[in-house]
Amino acid sequence: MAERWAHRATAVLMGVCVLTAVFLYIPAFAQLVGRRALVVTAHQWAGVALPIPVLAALGSRALRADLGLLNRFGPHDRVWLRAVLRRDKRPSSRPAHKFNAGQKIYAAWTAGATLVMLGTGLMMWFTHLTPLTWRTSATFVHDWLALSLGIVLAGHVGMAMGDPEARRGMRTGSVTREWAEREHPLWWP
Known part of the structure:
Protein backbone atom coordinates (compact mmCIF):
# COMPACT_ATOMS: atom_id res chain seq x y z
CA MET A 1 0.00 0.00 0.00
CA ARG A 72 20.26 -5.90 -6.17
CA PHE A 73 21.31 -7.27 -9.53
CA GLY A 74 21.48 -11.03 -9.80
CA PRO A 75 22.55 -13.42 -12.55
CA HIS A 76 18.95 -13.49 -13.84
CA ASP A 77 19.15 -9.73 -14.46
CA ARG A 78 22.13 -10.19 -16.78
CA VAL A 79 20.20 -12.89 -18.65
CA TRP A 80 17.20 -10.53 -18.91
CA LEU A 81 19.37 -7.68 -20.26
CA ARG A 82 21.06 -9.95 -22.83
CA ALA A 83 17.65 -11.15 -24.04
CA VAL A 84 16.44 -7.56 -24.39
CA LEU A 85 19.59 -6.58 -26.30
CA ARG A 86 19.04 -9.56 -28.64
CA ARG A 87 15.38 -8.51 -28.93
CA ASP A 88 14.31 -11.97 -27.77
CA LYS A 89 10.64 -11.62 -26.82
CA ARG A 90 10.15 -15.13 -25.47
CA PRO A 91 9.15 -14.85 -21.79
CA SER A 92 11.34 -17.85 -20.94
CA SER A 93 14.41 -15.92 -22.13
CA ARG A 94 13.75 -13.04 -19.75
CA PRO A 95 13.66 -14.27 -16.16
CA ALA A 96 12.69 -11.63 -13.62
CA HIS A 97 11.90 -11.40 -9.94
CA LYS A 98 9.41 -8.76 -8.76
CA PHE A 99 11.33 -6.15 -10.77
CA ASN A 100 13.06 -6.86 -14.06
CA ALA A 101 16.50 -5.45 -14.85
CA GLY A 102 15.02 -2.61 -16.91
CA GLN A 103 12.87 -1.49 -13.99
CA LYS A 104 15.90 -1.63 -11.69
CA ILE A 105 17.98 0.51 -14.05
CA TYR A 106 15.11 2.97 -14.51
CA ALA A 107 14.57 3.29 -10.75
CA ALA A 108 18.26 3.88 -10.05
CA TRP A 109 18.65 6.39 -12.88
CA THR A 110 15.50 8.29 -11.94
CA ALA A 111 16.46 8.44 -8.25
CA GLY A 112 19.92 9.77 -9.13
CA ALA A 113 18.54 12.23 -11.69
CA THR A 114 15.99 13.50 -9.16
CA LEU A 115 18.71 14.17 -6.58
CA VAL A 116 20.85 16.00 -9.15
CA MET A 117 17.80 18.01 -10.26
CA LEU A 118 17.09 18.88 -6.63
CA GLY A 119 20.68 19.98 -6.00
CA THR A 120 20.96 22.05 -9.16
CA GLY A 121 17.49 23.51 -8.62
CA LEU A 122 18.40 24.62 -5.10
CA MET A 123 21.55 26.31 -6.46
CA MET A 124 19.43 28.20 -8.98
CA TRP A 125 16.77 29.09 -6.39
CA PHE A 126 19.10 30.30 -3.62
CA THR A 127 21.36 32.45 -5.76
CA HIS A 128 23.18 34.05 -2.83
CA LEU A 129 24.66 30.72 -1.66
CA THR A 130 26.82 29.87 -4.67
CA PRO A 131 29.08 31.74 -7.10
CA LEU A 132 27.78 32.72 -10.53
CA THR A 133 29.85 30.06 -12.34
CA TRP A 134 28.29 27.33 -10.18
CA ARG A 135 24.79 28.64 -10.90
CA THR A 136 25.54 28.81 -14.62
CA SER A 137 26.76 25.21 -14.56
CA ALA A 138 23.79 24.18 -12.42
CA THR A 139 21.40 25.75 -14.96
CA PHE A 140 23.08 23.87 -17.81
CA VAL A 141 22.95 20.53 -15.98
CA HIS A 142 19.38 21.14 -14.74
CA ASP A 143 18.05 22.00 -18.19
CA TRP A 144 19.68 19.13 -20.06
CA LEU A 145 18.94 16.59 -17.36
CA ALA A 146 15.32 17.79 -17.32
CA LEU A 147 15.09 17.14 -21.04
CA SER A 148 16.53 13.64 -20.70
CA LEU A 149 14.33 12.96 -17.67
CA GLY A 150 11.28 14.03 -19.69
CA ILE A 151 12.21 11.60 -22.46
CA VAL A 152 12.79 8.75 -20.00
CA LEU A 153 9.50 9.53 -18.21
CA ALA A 154 7.67 9.43 -21.54
CA GLY A 155 9.18 5.98 -22.10
CA HIS A 156 8.11 4.90 -18.60
CA VAL A 157 4.54 6.05 -19.19
CA GLY A 158 4.56 4.45 -22.65
CA MET A 159 5.70 1.11 -21.24
CA ALA A 160 3.01 1.33 -18.54
CA MET A 161 0.33 2.13 -21.11
CA GLY A 162 1.34 -0.98 -23.04
CA ASP A 163 0.87 -3.28 -20.04
CA PRO A 164 -2.66 -3.02 -18.58
CA GLU A 165 -1.98 -5.82 -16.09
CA ALA A 166 1.01 -3.96 -14.60
CA ARG A 167 -1.16 -0.83 -14.33
CA ARG A 168 -3.83 -2.87 -12.56
CA GLY A 169 -1.15 -4.10 -10.17
CA MET A 170 -0.14 -0.51 -9.40
CA ARG A 171 -3.79 0.44 -8.84
CA THR A 172 -4.94 -2.55 -6.79
CA GLY A 173 -1.80 -4.24 -5.50
CA SER A 174 -2.54 -7.55 -7.23
CA VAL A 175 -1.99 -9.11 -10.64
CA THR A 176 -3.22 -12.29 -12.26
CA ARG A 177 -1.30 -15.48 -11.66
CA GLU A 178 -0.78 -15.96 -15.42
CA TRP A 179 0.78 -12.50 -15.83
CA ALA A 180 3.07 -12.99 -12.82
CA GLU A 181 4.20 -16.42 -14.06
CA ARG A 182 4.86 -15.06 -17.57
CA GLU A 183 6.45 -11.67 -16.79
CA HIS A 184 8.10 -12.30 -13.38
CA PRO A 185 8.59 -16.06 -13.05
CA LEU A 186 11.19 -15.82 -10.28
CA TRP A 187 8.83 -13.75 -8.16
CA TRP A 188 5.87 -16.09 -8.41
CA PRO A 189 6.18 -18.87 -5.78
Missing part, protein backbone atom coordinates in the same frame (compact mmCIF):
# COMPACT_ATOMS: atom_id res chain seq x y z
CA ALA A 2 2.75 2.49 0.91
CA GLU A 3 4.60 1.62 -2.30
CA ARG A 4 1.59 2.55 -4.43
CA TRP A 5 0.96 5.71 -2.41
CA ALA A 6 4.59 6.80 -2.77
CA HIS A 7 4.51 6.06 -6.52
CA ARG A 8 1.31 8.07 -7.04
CA ALA A 9 2.45 11.04 -4.96
CA THR A 10 5.83 11.07 -6.70
CA ALA A 11 4.08 10.87 -10.08
CA VAL A 12 1.89 13.87 -9.23
CA LEU A 13 4.86 15.95 -8.04
CA MET A 14 6.94 14.93 -11.05
CA GLY A 15 4.00 15.80 -13.29
CA VAL A 16 3.80 19.28 -11.75
CA CYS A 17 7.56 19.71 -12.26
CA VAL A 18 7.39 18.62 -15.90
CA LEU A 19 4.25 20.66 -16.70
CA THR A 20 5.56 23.83 -15.06
CA ALA A 21 8.94 23.34 -16.78
CA VAL A 22 7.16 23.22 -20.13
CA PHE A 23 5.46 26.53 -19.35
CA LEU A 24 8.72 28.06 -18.14
CA TYR A 25 11.06 27.01 -20.93
CA ILE A 26 9.07 26.67 -24.16
CA PRO A 27 8.32 30.18 -25.45
CA ALA A 28 5.02 29.26 -27.13
CA PHE A 29 3.69 27.90 -23.82
CA ALA A 30 5.30 30.61 -21.70
CA GLN A 31 3.16 33.19 -23.50
CA LEU A 32 0.02 31.40 -22.32
CA VAL A 33 0.89 31.97 -18.67
CA GLY A 34 0.11 35.38 -17.24
CA ARG A 35 1.60 34.76 -13.81
CA ARG A 36 5.10 33.41 -14.42
CA ALA A 37 6.09 33.92 -10.77
CA LEU A 38 3.30 31.56 -9.69
CA VAL A 39 4.50 28.89 -12.15
CA VAL A 40 8.07 29.30 -10.90
CA THR A 41 6.91 28.91 -7.28
CA ALA A 42 4.86 25.80 -8.09
CA HIS A 43 7.87 24.32 -9.94
CA GLN A 44 10.25 25.04 -7.06
CA TRP A 45 8.05 23.65 -4.31
CA ALA A 46 7.04 20.55 -6.29
CA GLY A 47 10.75 19.92 -6.92
CA VAL A 48 11.67 20.33 -3.27
CA ALA A 49 8.78 18.06 -2.25
CA LEU A 50 9.70 15.34 -4.77
CA PRO A 51 11.71 13.15 -2.35
CA ILE A 52 9.13 13.45 0.45
CA PRO A 53 6.73 10.63 -0.61
CA VAL A 54 9.51 8.04 -0.72
CA LEU A 55 11.08 9.32 2.50
CA ALA A 56 7.69 9.26 4.25
CA ALA A 57 6.99 5.74 2.99
CA LEU A 58 10.31 4.41 4.32
CA GLY A 59 8.41 3.47 7.47
CA SER A 60 6.74 0.74 5.43
CA ARG A 61 8.43 -2.66 5.61
CA ALA A 62 7.06 -3.47 2.13
CA LEU A 63 8.64 -0.37 0.58
CA ARG A 64 11.98 -1.12 2.22
CA ALA A 65 11.78 -4.68 0.86
CA ASP A 66 11.04 -3.34 -2.63
CA LEU A 67 13.97 -0.94 -2.39
CA GLY A 68 16.18 -3.88 -1.43
CA LEU A 69 14.98 -5.79 -4.50
CA LEU A 70 15.53 -2.77 -6.75
CA ASN A 71 19.05 -2.36 -5.39
